[in-house]
Amino acid sequence: MSDITLAIDVMGGDFGPRVTIVAIANTLKCNSKLSFLLFGDEYQIVPLLKKYSLENHPRIQLHHTKQVIDADVPFSTAIRQSKNSSMRLAIEAVATGKAQGCISGGNTGALMGLAKLLIEPLPNIERPALTSLIPTMNGNSTVMLDLGANIEVSNHQLIQFADMGNIFAQVMLGLVYPRLSLLNIGTEENKGTTQIKEVHQVLKTRLDLNYIGFIESDKLTSYITDVIVCDGYSGNIALKALEGAAKNILSLLKKEKADSDICRKAKRYLLRTIFYRYYRKLQEINPDRHNGATLLGLSKVIVKSHGGANVNAFGYAINYAVRQIENDIPNKILQRLNQLENK
Amino acid sequence: MSDITLAIDVMGGDFGPRVTIVAIANTLKCNSKLSFLLFGDEYQIVPLLKKYSLENHPRIQLHHTKQVIDADVPFSTAIRQSKNSSMRLAIEAVATGKAQGCISGGNTGALMGLAKLLIEPLPNIERPALTSLIPTMNGNSTVMLDLGANIEVSNHQLIQFADMGNIFAQVMLGLVYPRLSLLNIGTEENKGTTQIKEVHQVLKTRLDLNYIGFIESDKLTSYITDVIVCDGYSGNIALKALEGAAKNILSLLKKEKADSDICRKAKRYLLRTIFYRYYRKLQEINPDRHNGATLLGLSKVIVKSHGGANVNAFGYAINYAVRQIENDIPNKILQRLNQLENK
Numbered sequence: 001m002s003d004i005t006l007a008i009d010v011m012g013g014d015f016g017p018r019v020t021i022v023a024i025a026n027t028l029k030c031n032s033k034l035s036f037l038l039f040g041d042e043y044q045i046v047p048l049l050k051k052y053s054l055e056n057h058p059r060i061q062l063h064h065t066k067q068v069i070d071a072d073v074p075f076s077t078a079i080r081q082s083k084n085s086s087m088r089l090a091i092e093a094v095a096t097g098k099a100q101g102c103i104s105g106g107n108t109g110a111l112m113g114l115a116k117l118l119i120e121p122l123p124n125i126e127r128p129a130l131t132s133l134i135p136t137m138n139g140n141s142t143v144m145l146d147l148g149a150n151i152e153v154s155n156h157q158l159i160q161f162a163d164m165g166n167i168f169a170q171v172m173l174g175l176v177y178p179r180l181s182l183l184n185i186g187t188e189e190n191k192g193t194t195q196i197k198e199v200h201q202v203l204k205t206r207l208d209l210n211y212i213g214f215i216e217s218d219k220l221t222s223y224i225t226d227v228i229v230c231d232g233y234s235g236n237i238a239l240k241a242l243e244g245a246a247k248n249i250l251s252l253l254k255k256e257k258a259d260s261d262i263c264r265k266a267k268r269y270l271l272r273t274i275f276y277r278y279y280r281k282l283q284e285i286n287p288d289r290h291n292g293a294t295l296l297g298l299s300k301v302i303v304k305s306h307g308g309a310n311v312n313a314f315g316y317a318i319n320y321a322v323r324q325i326e327n328d329i330p331n332k333i334l335q336r337l338n339q340l341e342n343k
Numbered sequence: 344m345s346d347i348t349l350a351i352d353v354m355g356g357d358f359g360p361r362v363t364i365v366a367i368a369n370t371l372k373c374n375s376k377l378s379f380l381l382f383g384d385e386y387q388i389v390p391l392l393k394k395y396s397l398e399n400h401p402r403i404q405l406h407h408t409k410q411v412i413d414a415d416v417p418f419s420t421a422i423r424q425s426k427n428s429s430m431r432l433a434i435e436a437v438a439t440g441k442a443q444g445c446i447s448g449g450n451t452g453a454l455m456g457l458a459k460l461l462i463e464p465l466p467n468i469e470r471p472a473l474t475s476l477i478p479t480m481n482g483n484s485t486v487m488l489d490l491g492a493n494i495e496v497s498n499h500q501l502i503q504f505a506d507m508g509n510i511f512a513q514v515m516l517g518l519v520y521p522r523l524s525l526l527n528i529g530t531e532e533n534k535g536t537t538q539i540k541e542v543h544q545v546l547k548t549r550l551d552l553n554y555i556g557f558i559e560s561d562k563l564t565s566y567i568t569d570v571i572v573c574d575g576y577s578g579n580i581a582l583k584a585l586e587g588a589a590k591n592i593l594s595l596l597k598k599e600k601a602d603s604d605i606c607r608k609a610k611r612y613l614l615r616t617i618f619y620r621y622y623r624k625l626q627e628i629n630p631d632r633h634n635g636a637t638l639l640g641l642s643k644v645i646v647k648s649h650g651g652a653n654v655n656a657f658g659y660a661i662n663y664a665v666r667q668i669e670n671d672i673p674n675k676i677l678q679r680l681n682q683l684e685n686k
Binding site for chain 1: 417419449491528535560562566576577581589590592593
């Protein structure tokens with residue numbers, strides 16, 4: 001593995017440096033080829049770097065800025081706030097070649113907007129798509145795109161998403177002929193919008209793709225497909241519904257666990273044994289392990305971490321970016337699309 | 344309570360009479376004012392009626408038909424199959440006034456199509472909407488519509504869904520001024536499709552409605568709203584994603600429970616105590632308890648039960664229909680829409 005430099009928007013996400021710096025500290029220990037460019041408020045960051053003995057670490061470079069983009073402001077406000085912000089500086093570091101990838105847990109709209117503005121799209125790609133690996137019930141992953149970058153899309157764009165998702169699954173999941181599906185409200189041919197029916201007919205003729213038809217949103221995590229293609233509106237609604245349900249049920253169980261531990265000290269050993277078993281199972285579908293969405297179709301790797309990500313989850317997002325850079329995903333997409341265009 | 348007669352498509356659903364007849368047997372015991380018209384294959388039904396000593400029950404009338412609509416065939420095939428089918432006969436019984444409501448666990452497309460064909464819509468209603476109560480994390484319910492009856496809708500239709508959902512929540516949830524939201528991919532005003540932004544602006548001016556803005560699909564069960572309005576495509580995707588996640592996680596836990604019971608007999612008492620506690624909590628969000636979707640906007644009560652419903656769940660669907668008939672929901676919607684039209 002060659003050396004990789006990542007630009008980090010340290011201030012992004014609900015917890016800012018308290019999460020990002022700790023995740024970086026953990027990652028540095030495990031990966032000796034990785035360097036970080038950090039962007040954010042040194043008054044908040046330096047004490048944390050000291051705490052983790054990273055103050056003069058040779059693979060960390062801190063660029064001070066006090067400017068941040070608020071998490072919940074609309075896109076237009078965010079862009080106005082973006083000058084010299086930690087997020088924009090991190091993306092610019094990638095645009096100018098100082099880093100190979102960027103990770104931010106900040107305002108999603110701003111990240112997507114700035115990335116499209118500052119990072120060159122791949123030739124022939126009409127629209128980049130927000131892409132993520134989602135966990136399946138058997139402990140594997142499925143690629144899903146678009147998750148919200150494009151509210152309204154054309155048929156051709158949906159087909160490009162299918163091609164990009166196909167390559168992403170080949171590389172990131174190590175599959176030769178990934179199963180590909182379109183998200184729809186039924187599995188019969190006559191179901192869904194006019195657009196989805198038309199794209200379905202086109203994909204059926206594409207023998208280079210292992211297109212298996214429609215998938216309904218209650219099967220997202222059933223591992224009956226490797227790539228789920230959808231417009232950004234449906235994809236965002238499906239994924240958030242899934243995440244919300246998983247989070248709510250897990251929180252019920254966690255609360256229960258806390259109660260039990262406090263009230264039933266004598267039974268602690270047994271509880272731990274039991275909870276360990278089902279916790280391990282639930283961890284397989286824990287969203288933390290799948291944190292990180294990437295804007296597929298750009299010439300560089302830009303990863304969005306969940307705003308609410310904890311240290312482990314942010315660590316996964318870093319790892320997600322590293323794997324994409326190591327495997328040179330943008331270039332693989334470029335080559336494949338060139339092949340298709342020249343056919 | 345006055346006497347109510349329900350028409351039941353006994354053959355509908357994955358388990359047919361094995362579920363529907365048992366649920367009916369249970370319901371008859373608890374509700375002395377309820378009668379049933381049963382439609383289906385007497386060779387399958389009569390043995391079950393005998394088993395539950397319902398063979399000559401005064402409040403059961405069986406209409407034999409061998410014809411059924413297959414669960415997974417497309418709408419066009421289903422309609423061709425529909426003549427003399429258990430589902431069609433049940434709906435016709437409602438259309439001709441022999442029953443006040445109908446329940447079927449069969450082919451959703453066919454049920455919606457036949458209901459729209461055979462049951463008069465309310466005057467002024469452009470399109471009926473598939474409406475359900477969804478469970479919230481604190482044990483309450485939220486009304487959600489449309490869940491799949493209308494793939495593409497107009498602004499005016501979405502606003503009618505809001506009005507119908509509002510009345511449904513007032514009556515079924517006993518609320519004076521239900522909180523009303525539009526499903527969207529963000530909560531800021533500039534988020535979402537052109538349509539959703541336009542409808543948002545209209546609903547903001549409607550002071551007779553307690554419209555509180557957009558809701559994202561990860562908050563469906565958070566009880567921050569009482570009515571969620573959406574087009575049938577987004578609604579179907581959101582609800583199925585939610586249901587799929589809940590079902591998958593519950594199945595993991597149930598499997599774990601079974602393992603534990605078998606392997607650790609000595610610890611059974613303790614396990615039961617612990618599992619009872621979190622099972623009770625999980626039951627609050629158990630989809631079974633919220634089985635039943637109704638086509639709101641028709642002049643009669645037509646309820647769709649989940650295809651995979653078990654006896655308890657089908658019982659809930661029966662109860663759901665009974666409550667709507669008792670409260671005369673179609674007439675309440677009619678009155679309110681007439682008021683609005685005359686303003």
